[in-house]
Amino acid sequence: MEIILIQDVDNLGSAHEKVSVRNGYARNYLIPRKLAVEANPSNLKQLEERMKQLQKKEAKLMAEVNKVIEVLKASPVKIGAKTGTSGKIFGSVTSVQLARAIRDQKGYEIDRRRIHILDEVKELGTYKAKVDFGNSNEAEVEFEVTAE
Template sequence: MQVILLERIAKLGQMGETVKVRDGFARNYLLPLGKALRANEANKKRFESERATLEARNLERKSEAQKVADALEGKSFIVVRSAGETGQLYGSVAARDVAEILAAEGFNVGRNQVELNTPIKAIGLHKVTLHLHAEVELAIELNVARSSEEAERQAKGENLTSAEAIYGVDEDALRPEDFFDPDADRDLEDE
């Protein structure tokens, strides 16, 4: 199907271009969301008459997205979740969770603007990309931890999945004598 794009769409084209897309993509996404028009003479004339307003609206959306991006630039958000000793989360952190965390901090970001190909399933520092507009993209940092104290330690660069972090035991300093009592064998031999 041939469509006229009403806004810039990544990996597809710029505003005003006539592109060929699959029928389902046009019918289910581009046309219902007002991102494109069917390519015919009437719609070409309509697009040319509305071009100035579409460009102004696109510029306004871009400037709003840029303001949000400037406010979010370099920010880190703490996500507290329960996890096992190895750092594996009992649940996960998905795009919906990221959108809710940002909304709680006062940022209006939709879950479809969060690029998270697979959910986060382990504690640690994770980079998440946000697509606020076709031309505005930024990365934020999520600090996923078991508690806010652990999040602070993680932010300083500490690895919280080691035995030292969990139990306060230095793995390298352990010796066999710490686990095995040589005198215990002698007691058994005497009996």
């Protein structure tokens, strides 16, 4: 039986995919649990329309991500840290502080879990971090640690 998956199903396929399964598996498990629908002409037409909408949404999202990447690359972000007399900072700069600085200075809210600082930040200076936006979109952000 030909079906269209509504949700991802392990060992079968991902959402919005047309697959062939045994009749009993489709009728007794997938369709009653709203994991799939039968692949009839009207459902296939709905699938095409849904895919067009997803592509439009994806294109709009990609444009927004590219805009954010350009803003992040434009100028370095400044982070203030408490320092000792030798120029070493107390503690270290973390992705939480970098996310807060990006929000305050650039105006974009970025989840701290998407920020990966490349080096340990224990002294004043300029460092780099990578921001992962998903779908293989990454931006390298330069940030400067200054004394408060």
